[in-house]
Amino acid sequence: MAKRLLSGSEILLECLVEQGVQYIWGYPGGAILPTYDALPKYRDRIHHILVRHEQSAAHMADGYARATGKVGVCMATSGPGATNLVTGIATAMMDSSPIVCITGQVPRPVIGTDAFQETDVTGITLPITKHNYLVMDIHDLADAIREAFYIAASGRPGPVLVDIPKDIQNQKIEWEYPTTPLKLPGYRPPKMATQEQVTEALKLINEAKKPLILAGHGLMMSGSTNEARELAEIAQIPVALTLLGKGAMPEDHPLVIGMMGMHGAAASNYAIQDADLLIALGMRFDDRVTGNLKTYSPNSKKIHIDIDPSEINKNVKVEVGIAGDLKAVLTQLLPGVEQNSHAEWMGKIRDWMEDSDERDIIHRDTGNILLGAQVINDIWKHTGGEAITTTDVGQHQMLEAQYYPHKRPLTMISSGGLGTMGFGLPAAIGAKFGKPDEEVWAIVGDGGFQMTMPELATAVQEGIHVTIAIINNGFLGMVRQWQELFHDKNYSETPMFSPDFVKIAEAYGIPAMRITNRSQIEGAVAFSRSYKDSRVPVLLEFVVEKEEMVYPMVPAGANLHDMVRRPKVSEE
C-alpha cells in the first residue's frame, strides 16, 4: 500500500480499523475533537456510541470485552473526560478485562502549563492500567495503538490507555500501515509448564483423596474450559467456582458444587477447608474467596496455575506454582491424569449440599413478601438459564451468583474485584453490542442503578434491547446487611429514596413494569421478551423485602468454615 497524507486522527482510526474495532464508546470534547471530526469518514467501519458519562463508556467497552473476548474501545476528551473514565478503567484492571482507552490531551506546547482541561491522565491511570502511553511524536502513534491492543489482549488481559495530544491528532504526515514487528523486548507472557512442574502436579493430582478444582475467570479468558472439564471428569474431581468463574463449567454439571467464598455455597467452603488438594485454575485467592488466610484450607497441598507469575504465592503459599497459559499447561497435564472416582469424597460433599438445600429460603412460602432470591431464581427459570446477565455489586449480585446458575462461559458479567456500583447497565449495553442475538439482563440494585441510570438514554438512542431488572429494597442492601450483623442495626445512610422507576422509564420511552408479587415474575419475563425485536430496552422494577439477608456469609476476615448460615426450618 502506498503512503498517503493522513492526520494523526486518521492514523488512529486506520489503526483501529486494522485491529478489527467495530465499536467505540465515547464522548466528544475539545482535546479529542479532531478525532471526532475524522470519525464520520469511517462510519461504514466503526460505529460510535455516544454515552451519557465517560465512566459508562469504559464499562460498556468492558462489558463488550467480557461477553466477546475481544478488545473493547472507549474514547474521551482530556481533563474531566479522562478522569471520568477512571472508575471504569480500575474496574477492568481488577477483573483483567481487555479494553483500550483513547483520550485526547491538550496540545504538546501547553502540556505542563495547567492548560484548560489539562490532566496528567497517564500519571493518574498508571496504577490502574496494564500499561499506558502518552504519544509525543506522531511517528510513534501507530505503534502505540498496535502495542496497546496486543498488550490489552495477551498474557493477563487488562486496560491500556493511549493519551494523544490535540496537535498530534491534527498533524499530517505521509503514512502507511506499519508492518514492522512490535518492539516489546520485556513483554513475554509465560506459556508452558516445565516438565518438572508437570510431574509434580500430576503426582499430587493422581495421589489426592479429596481433591477440589477452584475454577476462575482465567479459564474462560484462556479458552480452556473444555480442558478443565476434561480434567474434572477423568479424575472425578469436584469443582468450586469463583464469582467470575461462573460459567467456566456448566453449573448443572454433577461435579460443580457451587460458588466459593464470602457468600459462596456452604458445600464449596467446607470442601475447600476439608480438601487434601486444591487445584486453582485462573483465579487469584482474593480475600473474598479465602477468608482468614491463616486457617485457609489447612490440610491441603495446592497447585496454582495462572498466567501472572506475581499471583503465585501472593496470598496463599502453594506446593506447585505454575505461571503459564492455562490451555497450554492443562494440555500438558491431561495425558498424565489417571481415572479416579473419589466416591467417598463426593458423598461427603453431597451431604453438605443437601444440608444447604434444607436451609434454602427459595423452598419456603413467604406469602405476599417478595424476596430478591425468588426474583433471581424465577428469572433464571423463565429465561431457561440462557441469558447473559450483568450486575452491579451488593446483595443482588450475590443473589445472582447463588440463584442464576450459568451453563455457558462468558455469560455472567459482574464487577468482582473492584465491586463497582453502576456497572450493570452499561456493561449490559456493551455486552448486547457484542452478542446482539442473545438475551441480556442487567440485574441491578436501586442504589447502583441510580449511579448510571442516564445510560437508559444511550440504550434508547442506539435501539438496544436489554432488560433492566431493578431489585428495589429501598436500602443499600449489602451495607445494610453489614450494619445489621456488625453495627447493631445502625442503618447509617443506607435507607434510600428512589424515584418512580416506571415513570422514569416512561419518560425515556421505555416499556416498564412494577412487580410486587412472585406470581407476576413469569409474566414480567414474558413482557420483556415481547419486546425482543423492537429495539427498545425494558425496565422491570421488583419491589422486594427491605431487610432480606444473603446467606451463607463468611464475615470479613473470619475462617472460611465459620459461615453465618440460615437456620433450617426445624431450627427456627
Place this chain on the structure above:
Amino acid sequence: MPDSQQQKKHTIVALVQNQPGVLMRVANMFRRRNFNIDSLSVGRTHREDVSRMTIVIDNTRANAYKVMSNLLKLIPIIDVADVSADLHVSRDLALVKVRSNDAESRNALTLLCEKFPARIVDIGPDVVIVEITAQEEIVEAFIAEADQIGIVEMVRTGVVAMGRGVRILDVPDEEEALEMSANGHRV
C-alpha cells in the same frame, strides 16, 4: 538480629527500556504494592536504548520473588535478576562533608581515609568533602566513624551491583525471549 535470614538483603538488578516515565512506573509499583526498598539507583548502560536499575530490598526470599515478578509485569522492564543470590560485586558511593576546623579533626580524618577506601576530594577552611566507594557495609562503617568527627552533609548514590563471571544480564534476542516465556517461570 533475631533471625539473620529474615533480615537478609537482596540486590535486584533490572534492565529497562530507556524511555520517559520508567522510573515513575517502578517507584509507583513499589508504593502501590507496599514494598519497602533500601535504595534504588538508575543509570545508563553500554546500550543507548537500555538503562539499568539496582534495587536493594531488605526482605525474605519470597518477597524478592514478589518484587521481581511485579517488576516484570511492567512492560518496559526487559529482565530482572537477583544478583545477591550468587557471587557478585556491589558498590556504594558516598560524598561526606565533615567538620575539619581544628588540628584534632584534621588528624582524625587523615587516619580515617587511610583505614578506609576513602579520599578527600575537596578541602576548605572549616570542612572537607570525603569520597568513599566501597561495599555498602564498609560505607556504613566509614560513616559511623566520620560521624564521631562531625558529619555536616552527606549524599549517597545507592548500591550498584553486577554478578560475577559469565552470568550476563542482557536484552534477550527473539529466540531467547521465546524460550524464556515457554519456560513456565519468568523469575
